[in-house]
Amino acid sequence: MSGPTPAHRAAERAARQSYGKLVAYLAARTGDVAVAEDALADAFAAALASWPTRGVPQTPEAWLLAAARRRMIDMARRRRTREAATERLLLSVEEVAAEMDPADVPDWRLRLMFACAHPAIDAAMRGPLMLQTVLGLDAAAIAAAFLTAPKAMSQRLVRAKRRIHDTGIPFRLPDRADLPARLDAVLEAIYAAFGAGWPDPSGLDARRQGLLDEAVWLGHVVVSLLPEEPEGLGLLALMLHAGARRGARRSANGDYLPLSEQNPALWDAAAIDEAEQLLERASSLGRIGRFQLEAAVQSVHAARRSSGRTDWHAIVELYDGLLALTQSPVVAVNRAVALSETAGAVAGLAALDELAQDARLAAYQPCWAARAELLARLGRRASADAAYAQAILLEPDGVVRRFLEQRRSRIRPNSA
Amino acid sequence: MQYILAVYGDERAAESTPREQMTEIVNAYMAYTKALQDAKVLVASNRLRPTSAATTLRTVDGQTKVLDGPFAETKEQLGGYYLIDVPDLDAALNWAKRCPGVRHGSIEVRPIWVM
Numbered sequence: 001m002s003g004p005t006p007a008h009r010a011a012e013r014a015a016r017q018s019y020g021k022l023v024a025y026l027a028a029r030t031g032d033v034a035v036a037e038d039a040l041a042d043a044f045a046a047a048l049a050s051w052p053t054r055g056v057p058q059t060p061e062a063w064l065l066a067a068a069r070r071r072m073i074d075m076a077r078r079r080r081t082r083e084a085a086t087e088r089l090l091l092s093v094e095e096v097a098a099e100m101d102p103a104d105v106p107d108w109r110l111r112l113m114f115a116c117a118h119p120a121i122d123a124a125m126r127g128p129l130m131l132q133t134v135l136g137l138d139a140a141a142i143a144a145a146f147l148t149a150p151k152a153m154s155q156r157l158v159r160a161k162r163r164i165h166d167t168g169i170p171f172r173l174p175d176r177a178d179l180p181a182r183l184d185a186v187l188e189a190i191y192a193a194f195g196a197g198w199p200d201p202s203g204l205d206a207r208r209q210g211l212l213d214e215a216v217w218l219g220h221v222v223v224s225l226l227p228e229e230p231e232g233l234g235l236l237a238l239m240l241h242a243g244a245r246r247g248a249r250r251s252a253n254g255d256y257l258p259l260s261e262q263n264p265a266l267w268d269a270a271a272i273d274e275a276e277q278l279l280e281r282a283s284s285l286g287r288i289g290r291f292q293l294e295a296a297v298q299s300v301h302a303a304r305r306s307s308g309r310t311d312w313h314a315i316v317e318l319y320d321g322l323l324a325l326t327q328s329p330v331v332a333v334n335r336a337v338a339l340s341e342t343a344g345a346v347a348g349l350a351a352l353d354e355l356a357q358d359a360r361l362a363a364y365q366p367c368w369a370a371r372a373e374l375l376a377r378l379g380r381r382a383s384a385d386a387a388y389a390q391a392i393l394l395e396p397d398g399v400v401r402r403f404l405e406q407r408r409s410r411i412r413p414n415s416a
Numbered sequence: 417m418q419y420i421l422a423v424y425g426d427e428r429a430a431e432s433t434p435r436e437q438m439t440e441i442v443n444a445y446m447a448y449t450k451a452l453q454d455a456k457v458l459v460a461s462n463r464l465r466p467t468s469a470a471t472t473l474r475t476v477d478g479q480t481k482v483l484d485g486p487f488a489e490t491k492e493q494l495g496g497y498y499l500i501d502v503p504d505l506d507a508a509l510n511w512a513k514r515c516p517g518v519r520h521g522s523i524e525v526r527p528i529w530v531m
Contacts, residue, residue, distance in 0.1 A: 120505060168417045168527055170504035 004052070011052040013217075018060040019044045020134045020221075021105050022068070024112035028171035029096040033112070033133050034161045039093050043067035044136055062102035069097055109134050110225040111171040113218070116160075117185040118169045125160045126189035127196070132157055134221070135214050145196040145211045183226070187235045187291060190218045194239050199397055212243055223278070233282035234292030240275035241298035244268040256403035264305040272302045293322045297334075312341035329358045333367045345377040365394040369404060376411045384411050418459060418501050418528040419508040424492040425521030427466045444516035452500060452511065463496040492521050499528070 004012070019040060026036035043064045057063040072094050116129040128146060131137045143153035163169075174182040197211025219236035226232050248266035251257055279299055282292050297318045304310050319335035322328070332355050340348025352371050361367045372387035388408035395401045433441070445463075452458035467486035474481055486493065498515070502508050505525070512523045 118505075120509075166527060168419075168505040168508070170506050174506070 008052040011056050014056040014060055015047040015051050016135050018064050019136045020109050021107055024108040025105055026093055028108050028111050030092045032165045039072045040068045042071045059103045061105045065102045109221055113186050115164055115169050115171050117189045127192035129160050130189055131193055190215050230282040230285040230287045231289040231291050233278045234295045237275040237278040238291055238295035240271045244271035256399045290326055293318050312338055316342055329360050337370045340374055345374045349374045365391050381411050420526050421498040421512050422524040423496045423517035425495050427493050457500045457502050459499040459501050461498040467493045
């Protein structure tokens with residue numbers, strides 16, 4: 001079994017890029033994402049089928065648009081008997097398409113992203129919406145990544161797009177005053193897409209694996225169009241750092257390896273270098289933020305590649321900053337774990353105990369696993385055993401469950 | 417696009433608001449209405465009498481009945497509306513944020529159906 005060749009990937013990239021640009025432009029001009037997608041659907045499918053073998057045409061947007069216009073005329077003809085509004089929309093798409101210079105289509109993908117991540121759109125749908133409209137992923141692939149039934153995902157996507165149109169969500173960059181908050185929503189959605197692709201390092205489900213790359217790509221789009229926004233740079237650095245370790249997360253026989261047991265030689269050096277450069281650029285802009293801090297934590301971990309050790313004091317400090325900024329209980333758990341490395345298991349456990357009242361952590365597996373590890377280190381076997389049991393119960397991934405079972409069996413005096 | 421900004425609030429709380437404070441609120445609404453007029457976005461606006469003045473028609477088993485009171489008992493009631501004409505949702509939301517009603521209750525922003 002061999003995956004797609006680099007040339008294939010490059011051609012697919014080109015097709016998705018041109019498609020995204022055209023959807024963004026047509027949607028912005030007509031206010032209707034669904035119609036823009038409809039108009040381009042067949043042309044995009046044809047591009048995905050032909051470019052990887054026949055090569056990317058010289059003016060990719062012109063190629064797609066020519067194919068799409070045939071389809072639009074066809075659609076307009078077929079829908080003549082339907083709503084006048086649909087008819088009008090198709091005509092306006094056709095009009096816009098006719099007046100644009102396909103060799104010089106402005107890149108409005110960022111406007112499309114801002115529309116997808118608008119506060120009037122359900123936060124859970126922003127990531128899926130971006131993956132579909134900007135990258136042209138199909139609902140089934142998105143559903144698989146977000147652990148949703150394809151039909152339900154497809155319906156939600158349709159509804160969200162209708163909502164963009166019906167509520168009059170604009171396709172433009174937010175005002176300067178609104179930009180930080182609105183950009184944050186875009187970055188959150190991209191990170192959600194990345195997170196959805198994360199749990200499958202073995203790549204058994206190619207569609208979920210692909211999502212990591214797609215999210216990174218969305219990050220690249222944001223950075224290329226808003227190069228002076230440090231949080232965009234921070235998010236991309238964060239995703240590259242995490243992604244650099246994806247191949248090292250399993251042992252040769254498929255077992256789960258926690259970060260501390262991974263072999264840094266297996267990390268993707270090029271991705272780490274790129275992440276470091278981005279992070280440096282971000283910090284030179286002098287506006288710290290959540291994603292930059294998270295990326296900085298990853299950067300400290302990545303330094304183990306050359307130094308052979310992990311600077312846990314630096315990590316605790318970064319988590320302090322993150323906690324002050326976000327008040328996130330997940331950050332607090334990570335901070336407690338880091339603290340156990342600098343101040344010992346008792347201190348780490350005390351920090352976790354302070355979080356015990358937080359109902360949001362009751363079903364958060366890493367919190368239970370961290371507690372179990374620290375209890376085990378302190379020789380409190382019965383409590384550790386119970387905490388492991390809870391962590392195992394909460395973990396959906398069988399490989400990680402097996403890892404937790406192994407850790408648990410170490411502390412069992414009567415284990416075989 | 418035209419949007420309706422439907423202003424919801426607790427009528428009972430409004431009833432027990434002291435007179436001076438009520439005057440302040442009325443003044444704030446007048447200033448807001450003027451701002452909408454000056455920006456040439458206001459199409460129409462009205463304040464509604466409380467739901468105690470509402471009469472509701474409902475057809476049950478083919479019979480249309482006249483009922484006293486609002487269509488439903490809710491914590492917040494529709495107290496008035498602004499109909500505005502602005503380019504997009506962001507513009508509508510920005511106007512809604514400035515509405516005095518947002519401090520006492522909720523503003524529902526809904527586009528008008530274009531036929």
